[in-house]
Amino acid sequence: MLGRFLPKLSVLVCAMAAMAGPALAADQPLKVGWNSELSGVWTFFGNACLDGARLAETEVNAKGKKIDLIVQDNQSNPAQAAAVARSLDTQEKVDLLSGPTNADVSLAVYGYAEDAKLPVLMPVAAFPQLTKPGTKQVFRMEPDAVGWGYAAVKFIKTMKSDAKIGVMMSDFAVNRAILAGLKYQAERDGIAIVAEMLFPQSASDATVQTAQMKAKKPDFVILAGGGAFDATLTRQMLDVGFKPEQLYHPYGSTKQIMTWGERSIGSYFGTFFDHNLPNLTEQGKAFVENFRKVKNYPPGYTENYCYSTVYLLNELVDKGAKGRDGIRAALREVNTKEVTTGVPIRFDQNGARIEYMYLMQLKSLSKDDFKTEKVNYMEWSPEVLPVYDLVR
Amino acid sequence: MLEENLLVVFSVITSGLLVGTIFSVVAAGLSLIHGTILLPQAANGQVFLGAGLLFWLFGTEWEWPLWLAVPTTFLIIGFLAFACEATILKRFYPLEDRNISYLIITLGIAQILSGIYTGTFGRISDTFQVTAPVNGFAIIEPVPIAYTRLIAFVLAGSVLGGLVAFLRLHRIGRALRAVFQNREAARLRGIDTLKIYRFAFLLGTAITTAGGILFALAFALDLTVGWTISLITFSIMIVGGPGSVVGALVVGLVFGFTQAIVSVFADPTVATFAYLLAMLAMLFIRPSGLFAK
Numbered sequence: 269m270l271g272r273f274l275p276k277l278s279v280l281v282c283a284m285a286a287m288a289g290p291a292l293a294a295d296q297p298l299k300v301g302w303n304s305e306l307s308g309v310w311t312f313f314g315n316a317c318l319d320g321a322r323l324a325e326t327e328v329n330a331k332g333k334k335i336d337l338i339v340q341d342n343q344s345n346p347a348q349a350a351a352v353a354r355s356l357d358t359q360e361k362v363d364l365l366s367g368p369t370n371a372d373v374s375l376a377v378y379g380y381a382e383d384a385k386l387p388v389l390m391p392v393a394a395f396p397q398l399t400k401p402g403t404k405q406v407f408r409m410e411p412d413a414v415g416w417g418y419a420a421v422k423f424i425k426t427m428k429s430d431a432k433i434g435v436m437m438s439d440f441a442v443n444r445a446i447l448a449g450l451k452y453q454a455e456r457d458g459i460a461i462v463a464e465m466l467f468p469q470s471a472s473d474a475t476v477q478t479a480q481m482k483a484k485k486p487d488f489v490i491l492a493g494g495g496a497f498d499a500t501l502t503r504q505m506l507d508v509g510f511k512p513e514q515l516y517h518p519y520g521s522t523k524q525i526m527t528w529g530e531r532s533i534g535s536y537f538g539t540f541f542d543h544n545l546p547n548l549t550e551q552g553k554a555f556v557e558n559f560r561k562v563k564n565y566p567p568g569y570t571e572n573y574c575y576s577t578v579y580l581l582n583e584l585v586d587k588g589a590k591g592r593d594g595i596r597a598a599l600r601e602v603n604t605k606e607v608t609t610g611v612p613i614r615f616d617q618n619g620a621r622i623e624y625m626y627l628m629q630l631k632s633l634s635k636d637d638f639k640t641e642k643v644n645y646m647e648w649s650p651e652v653l654p655v656y657d658l659v660r
Numbered sequence: 661m662l663e664e665n666l667l668v669v670f671s672v673i674t675s676g677l678l679v680g681t682i683f684s685v686v687a688a689g690l691s692l693i694h695g696t697i698l699l700p701q702a703a704n705g706q707v708f709l710g711a712g713l714l715f716w717l718f719g720t721e722w723e724w725p726l727w728l729a730v731p732t733t734f735l736i737i738g739f740l741a742f743a744c745e746a747t748i749l750k751r752f753y754p755l756e757d758r759n760i761s762y763l764i765i766t767l768g769i770a771q772i773l774s775g776i777y778t779g780t781f782g783r784i785s786d787t788f789q790v791t792a793p794v795n796g797f798a799i800i801e802p803v804p805i806a807y808t809r810l811i812a813f814v815l816a817g818s819v820l821g822g823l824v825a826f827l828r829l830h831r832i833g834r835a836l837r838a839v840f841q842n843r844e845a846a847r848l849r850g851i852d853t854l855k856i857y858r859f860a861f862l863l864g865t866a867i868t869t870a871g872g873i874l875f876a877l878a879f880a881l882d883l884t885v886g887w888t889i890s891l892i893t894f895s896i897m898i899v900g901g902p903g904s905v906v907g908a909l910v911v912g913l914v915f916g917f918t919q920a921i922v923s924v925f926a927d928p929t930v931a932t933f934a935y936l937l938a939m940l941a942m943l944f945i946r947p948s949g950l951f952a953k
Contacts, residue, residue, distance in 0.1 A: 307775070309884055311782030439929060467928040470888040472879050475675035476668065476923035476931075483664035495882035499789045507797070507806055508667065527789040527880060635723075 297329075297336040298585050298595070300578075301356030303377055304367035308344025312523070313369040313570055316563075317392055320571035321367075323558060324578035334585050335578055338362060346376035353380040364389060364595050366577055369570060371395035371441045381405045387596040391577040392570050395441050396659045399620035407599045407619040409573045409580075410540065413442045414655045416518045417449025419538055419625040419646055424488050424516065425457050426644065432460045434486035436477065436501060438494030439466040446492060446518050448658040462486050467501075469494050478504045490516050499527035506531045512630070520628070522568035522638075530633050536643065538625045541572035544640045545609060545626065552608030565636055572608055579607045612647075620650045670803040672920040678809055680916020681816035682875050686889060687896035687908040688823060689867030695840045695903020696860035698759055699749065702766040704868050705890025706773035711737055711872025712881045713781050716788040726793055734869055741865040744769070745858055753857060770890070777883055788881040812878035819870050820909050827905060836860055840903040895935065899942045901949030911950065914938055 302321065305314030318339065325337050338360050342349035349368065353376075356362045364387040368374040374393035381388045382405050390398060390408035394416070398406055424431050435450065437443040447464070454461055463484045465477050471493075478501075481489060489510065493501040498517075505515060512534035517524075520537035528535070543556045543566035555575055559567040567575070580602070581595075589598035604613050614622045627644035690704045701707075711733055718729035748765060752758040781788065794811065797804040827833040838846040839856050847853050875881070875889075896915060900907025915935040922934040942950060 307778050307782075309778070311778045311883075312784070312786040315783050465928055468932045470884070471928060471932050472875075472885065472888070473675055473679050473919075474928070475671045475678075476920050477928055479664075479667045479671035480924070482667060495884065496787045496789070496880035497882075499787050499880040503806075507804055508671075509804065523785040523787060527785075527787045529789070 301362035320574035413445035414449035676917035684912025686871035693864035705886035709886030712876035901952030907951030
């Protein structure tokens, strides 16, 4: 009896499963492989980014799971990042990758993703080659660093049309890209670079160089130290008598700004998000408050990009994008606004984002907070600069 | 123009003195330990960094007064050093060829400490700037020198001076020097070498801790600085001669001034690594170390 009935039962079960299949698949959350620096030298940025992303994940999943962040640690190591990308691809079978915050790690993920045809939405990665011509899989939220140099020159030109500038930077990939954009645009805008100093990443003192810079009498100095050296450099510039209004940082993250010290009040910096921006959306204001409650400091552009990345993916899911091909196609067609600021999000044919930058002036500084004022905002197309010729 | 040139010249002097004395302090701690115990303390950079981070945590993040933040930092690191010596390091004292064992052990400890820092402090920030206990400048025309840097320099000089005086004048200091020079003879003269080993390790660690605190006062910290300082101080110890505090002082200052003077003529990358050239030049003249006995 049972023997006769079993084959019919199995056919029935298979048929039911086949019918249920598409319905189950439709309810599957988007699997995002979060390949991040949760240990190693970039720990702070990896964790700050993940904090922003987790906040967004919790919010978008409040009424049912739509986004599933599958987090793995790349140890701030490019080789490990490639291994993590492979694991997320082949073991976890994610729909796309995201999460890197460091140029070297991002480049390793880029290499894997382009080969494996796995889409990537980079939240915080400014090295231009991540969206070099011919890029098919990688899109990034952060405008490329060559443009940050361009923005610095354009801003200084508004302050003084024939300004003389000095440059003091730690020597690493992103800063070299900034310097390339800066030199390119300075030449075209009649801004003279009177001194250019690149420091090794292990530098901790710039007493002599700041005195030499003082002797060159620039109107403005572009400062971009790496890690702790940024704080030392800023303070030593002020020590030798530069006014804060003469100092410009091409980028400023929350913790970085907090180390510049009270004497830096009045200095300028570029950024992509600031909790004091007047154009924060209601969601942007809520993000700032919710983040501050958890972390005791206001979010900066790193945290915002990671928060916004998850919301962008959520929007794509809402519009019906699914699977690797669907997500990649949807990212190519994106024409939306960042949920926190309303800044446009569009990618060019290589996955580079339309360039923009806020120019801020520091107004006050305390242990856990700072106030700024927006002094300028710029938007421009990535094609304005020969980015991929300037940085190879 | 004269004023600008004077500013550069004085900045070479202030930078050379400050950087040199802080290098010397940390190298003196390392040299003391290696000269006494034959222990190449590869974790010294991480001890240095740990001291700076704890000082930042207590003094800046938790806003403790200096009189509490500084001794607490010393106590915590002293306790950890004591535990490390009592449980691991002393087991190797009977071995004659313990150098390589110690190097591997302390490299392991350095990696563990580095992992602990990234997992704890690394989640708080990427930069650790100590709030200056005193604001303002001393102006030595035309050079302004921040009081905190001046204080750091004076304290670093005091630590070195105090250490030299202790080694020359105090009974235990003289016992330490006797062990540097000849362990067997020191033992025959009734010196308890095992106790001296323990004392040297704790004293050397305390001096490294002082170096970390002074560096945090004068500059800023991130999680990579421990490895950099390790490389520099090992170079100083090798050139100065293991066990020689005077060697650490002289070579530390030479390194600091080399970096500062080369900065005037070359780009900062060349200047930062100029001390390595100075090291090669000095080793060429005296391969065993300038002040080795």
